[in-house]
Amino acid sequence: MKRIKISRVFIITMIFFISIFALFSSVSSFSKSGNDEINVINTKISELEEMKRGYESKAIKHSHEAERFQFMEGELQRAKQHWKLADENKKVALKIQKQIDELKIKKVELQKKQANNL
Numbered sequence: 001m002k003r004i005k006i007s008r009v010f011i012i013t014m015i016f017f018i019s020i021f022a023l024f025s026s027v028s029s030f031s032k033s034g035n036d037e038i039n040v041i042n043t044k045i046s047e048l049e050e051m052k053r054g055y056e057s058k059a060i061k062h063s064h065e066a067e068r069f070q071f072m073e074g075e076l077q078r079a080k081q082h083w084k085l086a087d088e089n090k091k092v093a094l095k096i097q098k099q100i101d102e103l104k105i106k107k108v109e110l111q112k113k114q115a116n117n118l
Contacts, residue, residue, distance in 0.1 A: 035114075041107045048100045055093040062086035 066082035069075040 038107055038110055041103050041110070045100055045103050045107075048096050048103070052093050052096040052100070055089045055096065059086045059089035059093065062089065 062082040062085040066079045066086060069079035069082060072079075
């Protein structure tokens with residue numbers, strides 16, 4: 001009879017330690033997958049920021065061209081085209097900035113989840 005009680009205590013203790021081990025390993029794997037996701041988000045943010053800079057520089061270029069053509073005789077239409085292109089590039093840059101902001105919010109939320117799970 002005594003041997004059965006020791007076996008039950010041993011089994012209960014083993015189950016307890018195995019469950020603790022499983023819990024900590026799942027938290028660790030979540031942390032790794034969370035870090036991977038954060039790294040992907042950082043990469044996307046960098047790519048989008050580079051794209052945004054490109055559109056902003058195109059907008060500036062077209063604005064300068066428009067300013068240059070507006071005072072040339074017979075070039076007012078050309079100036080208007082450049083202003084239109086500058087506005088379109090600014091709008092695209094704003095849309096990209098919104099995507100960047102959304103990704104940054106998602107990144108902060110993931111970081112908060114990771115902090116809460118530790």
